[in-house]
Amino acid sequence: MSTSSHNHDHHDEGFIRKYIFSVDHKIIGLQYGISALVFLLFGFSLMAIMRWQLAYPGTAVPIVGFLFGESGTLAPEQYNSLGAMHGTIMIFLGVVPLSVGALGNYIIPLQIGTVDMAFPKLNAASFWSFFVGGVIMVSSFFMPEGAARSGWTSYPPLSIFENGQTIWLLSMVFLITSSLLGSINFIVTIVQLRAPGLTWMRLPLFVWSQFVTSFLLVLAFPPLEAAAVLQLMDRVAGTSFFLPSGLVVSGEIVDVAGSGSPLLWQHLFWFLAHPEVYVLILPAMGIVAEILTNNTRKPIWGFKSIVYSMIFLGFVSFIVWAHHMFLTGMGQAMSAFFQTTTMIISIPSVVILTSFFLSLWGGSIRFNTPMLFALSFLPMFGIGGLTGLPLGLAATDIYLHDTYYVIGHFHYVVAPGTIFALFAGIYYWFPKITGKKMNEILGKLHFWPSLIFMNGIFMPMFIQGLAGVSRRLSDGGEAYAHASGVLHWNEFMTVSAFLLGIAQIPFIINIIMSLYSGEKAGRNPWDSTTLEWAAPSPPLAHVNFDSEITVHQSAYEYSVPDSKKDFIPQTEK
Amino acid sequence: MSTDHSTESIQDHIRVYLIVFGALAILTVVTVLASYLNVSTSEGIFLALIIASVKASLVAGYFMHLISEKNTIIWILLLTGIFLFVVMFLPLISATDQVNI
Amino acid sequence: MEVPYIVKEREDTGLINSKLGIWIFLASEVMLFGGLFSAYIFLRLAAPPGDFAYWASNLSVPLATVNTLVLISSSVSMVMAWASLKLNDFSKYKMYMGITLLCSLIFLVIKYFEYTSKFHHGIYPSSSTFMAIYFTLTGLHGLHIIGGMIVMVYFWLPVGSKLWDSQPEHFANRVEALGLYWHFVDLVWIFLFPVLYLL
Numbered sequence: 104m105s106t107s108s109h110n111h112d113h114h115d116e117g118f119i120r121k122y123i124f125s126v127d128h129k130i131i132g133l134q135y136g137i138s139a140l141v142f143l144l145f146g147f148s149l150m151a152i153m154r155w156q157l158a159y160p161g162t163a164v165p166i167v168g169f170l171f172g173e174s175g176t177l178a179p180e181q182y183n184s185l186g187a188m189h190g191t192i193m194i195f196l197g198v199v200p201l202s203v204g205a206l207g208n209y210i211i212p213l214q215i216g217t218v219d220m221a222f223p224k225l226n227a228a229s230f231w232s233f234f235v236g237g238v239i240m241v242s243s244f245f246m247p248e249g250a251a252r253s254g255w256t257s258y259p260p261l262s263i264f265e266n267g268q269t270i271w272l273l274s275m276v277f278l279i280t281s282s283l284l285g286s287i288n289f290i291v292t293i294v295q296l297r298a299p300g301l302t303w304m305r306l307p308l309f310v311w312s313q314f315v316t317s318f319l320l321v322l323a324f325p326p327l328e329a330a331a332v333l334q335l336m337d338r339v340a341g342t343s344f345f346l347p348s349g350l351v352v353s354g355e356i357v358d359v360a361g362s363g364s365p366l367l368w369q370h371l372f373w374f375l376a377h378p379e380v381y382v383l384i385l386p387a388m389g390i391v392a393e394i395l396t397n398n399t400r401k402p403i404w405g406f407k408s409i410v411y412s413m414i415f416l417g418f419v420s421f422i423v424w425a426h427h428m429f430l431t432g433m434g435q436a437m438s439a440f441f442q443t444t445t446m447i448i449s450i451p452s453v454v455i456l457t458s459f460f461l462s463l464w465g466g467s468i469r470f471n472t473p474m475l476f477a478l479s480f481l482p483m484f485g486i487g488g489l490t491g492l493p494l495g496l497a498a499t500d501i502y503l504h505d506t507y508y509v510i511g512h513f514h515y516v517v518a519p520g521t522i523f524a525l526f527a528g529i530y531y532w533f534p535k536i537t538g539k540k541m542n543e544i545l546g547k548l549h550f551w552p553s554l555i556f557m558n559g560i561f562m563p564m565f566i567q568g569l570a571g572v573s574r575r576l577s578d579g580g581e582a583y584a585h586a587s588g589v590l591h592w593n594e595f596m597t598v599s600a601f602l603l604g605i606a607q608i609p610f611i612i613n614i615i616m617s618l619y620s621g622e623k624a625g626r627n628p629w630d631s632t633t634l635e636w637a638a639p640s641p642p643l644a645h646v647n648f649d650s651e652i653t654v655h656q657s658a659y660e661y662s663v664p665d666s667k668k669d670f671i672p673q674t675e676k
Numbered sequence: 677m678s679t680d681h682s683t684e685s686i687q688d689h690i691r692v693y694l695i696v697f698g699a700l701a702i703l704t705v706v707t708v709l710a711s712y713l714n715v716s717t718s719e720g721i722f723l724a725l726i727i728a729s730v731k732a733s734l735v736a737g738y739f740m741h742l743i744s745e746k747n748t749i750i751w752i753l754l755l756t757g758i759f760l761f762v763v764m765f766l767p768l769i770s771a772t773d774q775v776n777i
Numbered sequence: 778m779e780v781p782y783i784v785k786e787r788e789d790t791g792l793i794n795s796k797l798g799i800w801i802f803l804a805s806e807v808m809l810f811g812g813l814f815s816a817y818i819f820l821r822l823a824a825p826p827g828d829f830a831y832w833a834s835n836l837s838v839p840l841a842t843v844n845t846l847v848l849i850s851s852s853v854s855m856v857m858a859w860a861s862l863k864l865n866d867f868s869k870y871k872m873y874m875g876i877t878l879l880c881s882l883i884f885l886v887i888k889y890f891e892y893t894s895k896f897h898h899g900i901y902p903s904s905s906t907f908m909a910i911y912f913t914l915t916g917l918h919g920l921h922i923i924g925g926m927i928v929m930v931y932f933w934l935p936v937g938s939k940l941w942d943s944q945p946e947h948f949a950n951r952v953e954a955l956g957l958y959w960h961f962v963d964l965v966w967i968f969l970f971p972v973l974y975l976l
């Protein structure tokens with residue numbers, strides 16, 4: 104950590120205060136980032152094991168097969184555990200902590216020109232709550248009951264009777280608490296701590312995206328927390344919030360009071376889980392905006408439209424959730440309502456994506472690694488978004504619901520969508536965080552295979568889904584005649600998945616290598632306009648900047664006619 | 677500070693707090709008495725919620741100072757109110773709009 | 778350099794950080810209890826007609842009415858505690874905060890008697906969906922009361938209240954934030970009481 108004479112530390116911080124229980128948003132951001140990347144890798148491995156089973160059913164899983172029993176193959180419950188935990192870990196321990204906890208925490212105070220988050224101690228509490236939740240979640244694999252196996256969606260009645268769910272719920276309480284504390288911090292920070300001159304319409308799109316995301320988290324998570332408490336009570340206190348009367352399990356009538364409703368869980372769950380997917384995508388869009396504008400040397404097209412679209416998207420995301428429930432027997436009125444709102448919500452997404460495409464026109468494009476990932480986001484998210492349309496329309500969803508088509512759709516938006524945007528963000532901000540540049544050749548070695556193999560895994564899923572192959576089948580559809588024509592894709596997808604894993608090796612090597620022997624980055628290696636590049640690389644402990652920050656320009660003043668350089672930093676008069 | 681926290685203004689506030697206290701106590705008794713009225717279930721619910729809302733508005737407006745609060749806070753609460761309405765009533769409507777099997 | 782706007786308000790928003798922060802937290806709490814109230818409505822409709830009314834008749838309206846008045850009183854004493862700080866009267870603050878703590882304790886004791894009497898009669902959360910949502914709603918509310926009391930004790934004892942000597946405005950702001958939380962807890966009960974006991 105660099106120090107300077109401007110650093111007014113009253114005492115020398117011990118190692119624990121400085122690096123473990125730090126209240127500095129930069130350390131906390133790094134803590135989130137490292138944890139999230141490890142969890143992402145773990146979640147990926149879970150999927151790799153599942154995909155082996157799907158491609159080579161009956162064959163023992165290599166290397167780790169012994170964990171699953173004598174035969175080395177997965178029993179159906181074990182497959183279900185891997186599936187439920189893959190989803191849970193990727194979303195709650197991987198992607199959101201990386202995009203919101205890591206990049207959000209690290210970059211937001213810098214981009215708004217201030218010293219730290221509004222509540223630094225609360226920030227540390229958020230991280231440690233997340234960490235404890237993560238440990239509990241992963242520890243479930245080592246419990247006698249095993250890990251949860253009712254899908255990340257945890258639908259009752261299955262989730263009430265299945266193993267591993269209690270620990271899952273306990274872990275979620277910690278994760279939701281972490282999220283809540285963090286989002287309160289983000290909102291107050293962005294509203295209150297913007298540097299002088301940094302008006303709302305001069306705010307970088309990354310900050311805007313995090314601002315809207317934080318509102319989604321603050322207002323959408325609590326009903327799920329309520330529902331989790333209810334499910335916990337159904338499991339341990341014998342209540343029947345979600346259990347209807349006369350339920351028969353394993354041939355016996357369940358001895359509970361009854362009169363509950365499984366649908367109640369679905370409503371409360373999806374009330375969060377739908378805004379959650381916008382939590383997954385919004386910061387990614389923010390990152391892509393930053394990198395596109397920087398590497399086209401042009402102001403982003405439609406800045407205001409993008410801002411209003413993000414706000415509108417956030418708002419409408421609260422009233423579309425039952426499009427996950429079209430097959431629950433809802434009547435025409437509900438069905439029509441949710442279809443309509445779902446179609447409406449595609450509009451702001453399209454506006455944002457179109458603005459990104461238009462931003463490229465006439466740009467002086469630099470094809471560095473962050474730009475490659477940001478550019479690929481556009482068609483990848485495009486595919487993901489477009490394939491969502493038949494799912495949002497009830498008539499077609501009747502056929503496609505719970506098939507591999509759905510898995511293909513949401514993975515396109517999250518995997519070559521959000522995760523590529525997060526890679527872009529890491530390559531882009533690595534020089535600021537560490538003071539070193541990443542290697543471009545290794546970056547391209549990471550990018551190209553990743554792009555190819557992402558498509559290799561997820562494109563065939565649309566084919567399988569349209570053929571009617573259901574999701575969450577531990578035999579991959581072997582038992583069904585209608586699947587026979589498309590099952591051969593399983594091996595193709597599995598091989599792509601393994602190769603995707605190998606393609607991450609240049610990335611890991613790049614990070615470690617650059618940390619030790621990367622080229623020195625200097626303050627602003629990308630010639631960017633936004634405020635974080637006005638700080639030293641890395642920024643100063645606790646105070647970030649080595650000078651007063653006042654903002655005089657909009658966020659993306661690139662290629663302004665009659666100016667000396669092709670960019671005007673926000674701090675310049 | 678832009679908020680007036682002078683001694684006189686605080687004394688005025690205290691007067692208001694005590695008046696509100698009295699009103700809340702009375703309304704509590706009213707709530708209980710109203711529950712004995714001979715009205716239909718839905719009318720009863722409506723009545724109870726109206727009285728509760730009046731009490732809640734008094735607490736929110738005067739004890740929590742919402743009546744003189746800044747716009748930022750008011751907007752956030754309005755937004756929350758909209759989503760509260762959604763989470764309370766959309767599932768309710770869905771319970772009534774079901775396909776007859 | 779310290780984080781700004783802890784005591785002095787930011788010009789364009791007119792707010793200090795803690796006030797905005799606590800209101801956003803309360804917004805999330807509105808959604809939390811809202812989710813539970815939504816569950817109540819859903820479950821009442823899913824239950825056989827008259828089922829909820831039958832089980833609710835087991836509850837003691839007089840006890841709950843007393844509790845309502847106790848909680849309202851604690852809300853008044855809480856706001857008086859803050860007002861005393863604003864009038865620079867630290868000993869009055871301690872008195873009012875003490876009354877608030879006492880009222881909260883009385884509330885919890887009455888709730889304890891309510892719960893144990895149910896258990897004594899063999900009525901548990903598992904007995905019916907009404908009892909289930911009753912125990913959950915009042916239980917979660919009770920946990921919020923306990924949480925509030927812990928913070929109250931912290932601000933009442935020297936460990937928390939010594940901030941008054943060095944930074945009186947900062948301390949008053951903290952008490953104000955606690956007050957806002959406490960009024961919210963009272964607000965939830967204002968709705969819980971008629972919904973669970975009277976309807």
